[in-house]
Structure formats: C-alpha cells, structure tokens
Amino acid sequence: MSGQMRTFLDQTGGLWASGALYGKLASVFSSTGTGGGQEQTITSTWTTLAHHGMVIVPIGYAAQELFDVSQVRGGTPYGATTIAGGDGSRQPSQEELSIARYQGEYVAGLAVKLNG
Template sequence: MVKVFVITYSTYGHVNTVAESVVKGLEKGGVEVGRYQIAETLSDEILTKMHAPPKADIPIIDPKNLPEADGFLFGFPTRYGTTPAQVKTFFDATGSLWTKQALAGKPAGFFFSTASQHGGQEVTVFTSLPILAHHGIIYVPFGYAHPHLFDNSEVVGGSAWGAGTVANGDGSRQPTQKELEIAEAQGENFASVAKKLAA
C-alpha cells in the first residue's frame, strides 16, 4: 500500500488539529499514513514563557526515515512568511538524503497556520519550494478543489497552496469546521496523486 507521512511542527496545537483532518482524508483516499512531528529546538523555559502547551504525543521524525514514505504532507505555522526555525533545522538535516537524491520523484504538499488572514499562508509555501526543488520532490498544490475556498462570508484559512487555519495573534481562534473540511479534501486529493505516482 502507498504510504504518506504527515509531518507537522505545532507550537500551540492548531496545525495538529488541521493534521487530524488531513489524515482522515488520506485514509479515505486509500493510503497508509505515518504521523510524525518535527523535533522542538526551543528550551522548556522558553516554551513556558510562550505559554505553549505540552507537545502532542506524536513520534519525532528522523530525517533518515523519510525515504520509507511514498509522499509527504508537511504542516507548520508561518514565521514572517517562511518556515519556523524548527522546520528549517529539520530540512537542514536532510543533506545526506539530498546527496543520494533519495527523495526525488516523491510528491509533497503543505498545510499551515497563521495569526491573520494575510499572515503569509501562501508565501510560506512559496518560500519552501526551493527545498523541494533541491531534493527533486514534486510539489502538489491543492488548487481550488473545495467550495469553501470561494467562501467570502467569513474568515476561512487555506488557499490553492494548501489547507490552513487562522489562529489570531493570541491563538484564541481554533480551526473551524470549514477549514477542517478543506484539510480533509486536501488529504483525499493528495492520496489520489500519491497513488498514481507510486504506480
């Protein structure tokens, strides 16, 4: 069976909530899912000062295990329009895979969380594309494949680049039902692409 890794970094839990719906969509699409999180680089002292909750009980991904998957969906919050330092550290540790082109030809997509509607959901993915290009990983955008992405009656995270949520600056807003439905649809769509490429 085709295997897709869902790999997240989440400080306050919003991305992990979206990931649950992504996983649901992948499983609905008929692929095996491996669920992982990226290691934290901040100290417990700093995280306490940030009022961050304890990390979810999800296995830490070791970069050397990436070749075991047929595809990847990465989820993380934006930091000034790019990846958080934790995610950058993770990708910086994939050099040995790059030298062997061990991930070339595998598909990947993204989902994300921002503090505001214009907090960088699209540009965060855009600034991550060079990582995929250097590995030869095939970027799979979501497109406007769900009607909620056309909904202008309320704040709805996500775009053609992937599912998303808007958390507010204080993290008080949780992913909405519409955002979670978009995430599930992205998972199901990605499963279809991953299966075709694996064939």
C-alpha cells in the same frame, strides 16, 4: 516559515545528497497569525522541496470552501491553511479542516495512481 521548520528542513542534506526524496509527492499546509503570510510560508517551503526533486502538489481551487468569503478563514490554492490566534484561542474552522481533508485525500489519491 518557523525557525523550527527551517531547522528541520536544513537537516535533510543527507537525503538531498542521496536523492532519497526525488520524485516523491509533497504538499504543504500551514498555520499563521493574521497577516502571517500563509501563501509565502507555503511557497518558501516549496523551494526546499524542489531542491530535493520532489513533485509539489498544490490543491488549486478544487476545494469548494476556498470560494466562501462569508467569514475570515485560511485556505489557499497552494495548500490548506488556518489563521491561528496568538494565544491559541482560535482553532481551525470546519471549513479549514475540510480543505485540509481534501488536500490529504487528493495527495493520497495521486500517490495511489502513480504507484498503481
């Protein structure tokens, strides 16, 4: 997890103390360099979300693009990811964007069902 994200999450103590995020849906996506620990980045973020009592929503293997091994790309059952170039030269592929879109639609659909 980036230092900036850790700092942001560390500033949510007031929300934790008041229980403001308890029961809210949470899902995580990330961007890392090659060997940057995509899965570890997501699961380490889940720790803070769990302390808030949030309902963590992974995507599993429902996004069919996760089964495509014809090219190097991000994407995990924990959440959408992309492999970034250190110089910004690599942008998310269409498959990675599709997985991210699926994740957003999935979380939004669950929110509607839970609040409906």
